[in-house]
Amino acid sequence: MPKKKKDKIQNGDDGSLGDLFELPKGGLPISPAKDYFSVGEFLDILNEHLKSEKVSVAGEVTEFRAHDKWVSFSLKDKEDKSILKCFLSIWTYRSAGVLLEDGMEVKVSGYPRIYKLAGTFSFNVETIEPLGEGSLKKAYLLLLKMLEKEGLFARKRALPRFIKNIGVISSKDGVVIHDFRKNLKPLGFQIKFFNSRVEGADAVPGIIGGIKWLNKNMPDLDVMVIMRGGGSLESMQAFNNEQVCREIFSSKIPVLCGIGHEVDVPIACLVADAYVSTPTATAYTINESWDDLVSGLPMFERRIITQFGFYLKEFSSKLPYLWKNIYGRFGDNLAGLKKEASGISGRIFSAFRRVFVQFGIMSDRITKDAIRIIGDRLTHYISQIQKFEKIIAVADPERNLRLGYSIVFDGSGRVIKNAKDVKKGEVIKTKLGKGEIESEVKSITN
């Protein structure tokens, strides 16, 4: 294969600046039949070689123009004013994730290229990086404005309560992940960790990859946490990158960002559903999702015990009235009264017993006062009832009859209490414990 001769290309008409570049050895074979190239062929050959000259060039953005399908600007050397015309597709521009404006200092990487139809030398941009605080800040503000206008900062989803499954995107190295784990309460959290760089060229694809992966493979995660420590605006670039921010916004899993910052809140934080600035605070936020239970539970316990205490107090204060009602209702029906009385005391006894048992199950922090007061009252009323029961028992005529006493009725059915109330010869009826006797009065003694 015939080797191509090294060609030196003179620059322009004055020839004073010497060589622009040298074509490397090797390259495309040339048909031996010709000793010249067509323009198209020549430019194609050049472009082939130029493609391998990947390089990064820095300068100031001027004449920035965004068209439908492509973007162009001139990168100007501030020192000697030379110009490099830059082009990129609109897709590449958006993927780069950085918004440009005239005046910004940027570093572009890509490769040189000759646009054949115009014969112009230009630079095909693949990535863009703002240089210096000024440009970084400018890019930040541009993106901030754009995303805010689109409404990406306005949607905030609430983090679920009682979080259990957590997806974490962060760097394996450094203290961030350790601080996070250390400050999570031992509530059985399931942490799935997706390792990614958080700085440098690999950060943007790493973070985006993580968000995509988790959404695809673990869509039931309760929350996704993205964390990095603090740093300069330059080291934060991945978190002010448009693609990263859009990926966060489109996550179906709610996103919590824990990213350190000084003055400017990283745009990733503004797009997320919630943000804090340290890994510790991130852990606390997750712990907080359990607050309803952690502080709610003892409160419920207190309320229920206290209320039930009042409840029983109310009940026990009504006891004398209950008693009176029952007595009033049954009145002369002593048997019924007795039955009812034992029923009540039985119920109160068992209620009392059960109250203790229930409080024992519920907790050790019993409102001792409530129990004591109720206990005292109940004991008091129970003894009252027992006294009445005794009285009833003693007054129960059936009982006396069983002991051998009897009741005597006159002819008209009235109970005879005085011997004077009967006449000799009158027929009287005697009721015994068992059975009755009919008799005739023979004699009367006072």
Place this chain on the structure above:
Amino acid sequence: MATKNNDIGESLKKLEAIASWFEKENEIDVEEGLKKVREGAALIKDLKSRLAEVTNEFEEIKKELTKDTE
């Protein structure tokens, strides 16, 4: 998992209902009250077990075919 979160939320709602029942009730019904206390006690016991100390689990995801970021 969604069901676990919901369970706890549901139980808390029930406890709230029980506490309010006591706070509102005018008619004193000891039997009903005891029933509610028993329900409340069971819920509280279950929820307490959810709050018990359980070690967190940490697992690094091994990615099969993503661009290597190491």
